[in-house]
Amino acid sequence: MDKQQLQDCHERIKPFIHNTPVLTSRLLDGIASAQLFFKCENFQRMGAFKMRGAANAILQLPEDARKKGVVTHSSGNFAQALSLAAQSLGVPAFIVMPSSAPKVKKEAVKGYGGEVIECEPTLEARELASEKIRQEKGATFLHPSNDNEVILGQGTACKELLEEYPNLDAVFAPVGGGGLIAGTALSAHYFGKDCKVYGGEPFEVDDAYRSLISGKIETNNTINTIADGLKTQLGDKNFPIIQKHVEQIIRVTEEEIVQAMKLLWERLKIVCEPSCAVAFAAVLKEKEQFANQKVGIIISGGNVDLGNLPF
Known part of the structure; x- marks a missing residue:
């Protein structure tokens, strides 16, 4: 880069x-x-700060990919960032969150227009749930930090x-x-x-x-x-x-x-x-x-x- x-x-x-x-x-x-x-x-x-990366990642997607939405797994700030960035750009956001995530964070994601999908609080469960949405909806997976x-x-x-x-x-x-x-x-x-x-x-x-x-x-x-x-x-x-x-x-x-x-x-x-x-x-x-x-x-x-x- x-x-x-x-x-x-x-x-x-x-x-x-x-x-x-x-x-x-x-x-x-x-x-x-x-x-x-x-x-x-x-x-x-x-x-x-995560609003910055989330906005850039969505803006770099082609138009047809944006229509199908984005998906990530996060219990915290990236969940909120991706939801708000997606909402600002008219893109659907699917957020996989562990069931153990604080209620306030889940509510914040929903408040920013993200659709919360709960899963077991393990990395494996988070990845499986994200992959399922990716296949079903055609949404693009965006990683919170390794992208x-x-x-x-x-x-x-x-x-x-x-x-x-x-x-x-x-x-x-x-x-x-x-x-x-x-x-x-x-x-x-x-x-x-x-x-x-x-x-x-x-x-x-x-x-x-x-x-x-x-x-x-x-x-x-x-x-x-x-x-x-x-x-x-x-x-x-x-x-x-x-x-x-x-x-x-x-x-x-x-x-x-x-x-x-x-x-x-x-x-x-x-x-x-x-x-x-x-x-x-x-x-x-x-x-x-x-x-x-x-x-x-x-x-x-x-x-x-x-x-x-x-x-």
């Missing part, structure tokens, strides 16, 4: 997304001993950040399925000036950290983390990009995630979910390494269950 593809993607999705604000805080700069620039995708349509058009879309958040602050030394993104960090790494490579990309990942689901060491895609035995958006693993399309363009993945504890999330709520006055606090937690964990640098942080989303806050 090249620079022109990223530029074309950004122009294509601009009518369907927000150019989200970048917030700064002297107090947080002092705590981190660095200049921090928070790209607030919690203010994106449907509350997360080139999705990766390009997610990369536009970092592109916007670098357009506003072109001299960043580093950009941090959380790592779950790998779509956001892969897109971020491509944008930093093509639009940054020697801007390095770092990932934040919970110790409890450190498959990306281990994948970079072993050179192959690793899985997680447990997914016992508060960062519910980061429980998925890397894919064969985003992993090579991460291998090539991501400098390092920094792991953080559950306690560090909660502390970082609390700081963001208290000091930036924003609603952000645990998954996006992981990137900030990673900066704080290795602050000697980034002292006096200009550091961008992708605040990936703000879809948090207010009845279940960790503080």
Whole structure:
């Protein structure tokens, strides 16, 4: 994927997304001993960066494929993103969700016009249900993170950040399925000036950290983390990009995630979910390494269950 593809993607999705604000805080700069620039995708349509990739993936489908609709399996933000993007473009969206997914998320998907199909809470059941819809309806399957058009879309958040602050030394993104960090790494490579990309990942689901060491895609035995958006693993399309363009993945504890999330709520006055606090937690964990640098942080989303806050 090249620079022109990223530029074309950004122009294509601009009518369907927000150019989200970048917030700064002297107090947080002092705590981190660095200049921090928070790209607030919690203010994106449907509350997360995933709107970008979903919009691009649908826009790249031929007209006859759009008529038949799109299908994905997701328990969270991509389910909402694909539903809203599809609704904006007049495309049917079929969303396979595990029966264990929070009711609030299922209701949100329906509110955005998506048709929810429930299944058992296993990856196998999700994939089987998606495939059944694909065959029955002729809908196109779109993967939440392991799809080139999705990766390009997610990369536009970092592109916007670098357009506003072109001299960043580093950009941090959380790592779950790998779509956001892969897109971020491509944008930093093509639009940054020697801007390095770092990932934040919970110790409890450190498959990306281990994948970079072993050179192959690793899985997680447990997914016992508060960062519910980061429980998925890397894919064969985003992993090579991460291998090539991501400098390092920094792991953080559950306690560090909660502390970082609390700081963001208290000091930036924003609603952000645990998954996006992981990137900030990673900066704080290795602050000697980034002292006096200009550091961008992708605040990936703000879809948090207010009845279940960790503080």
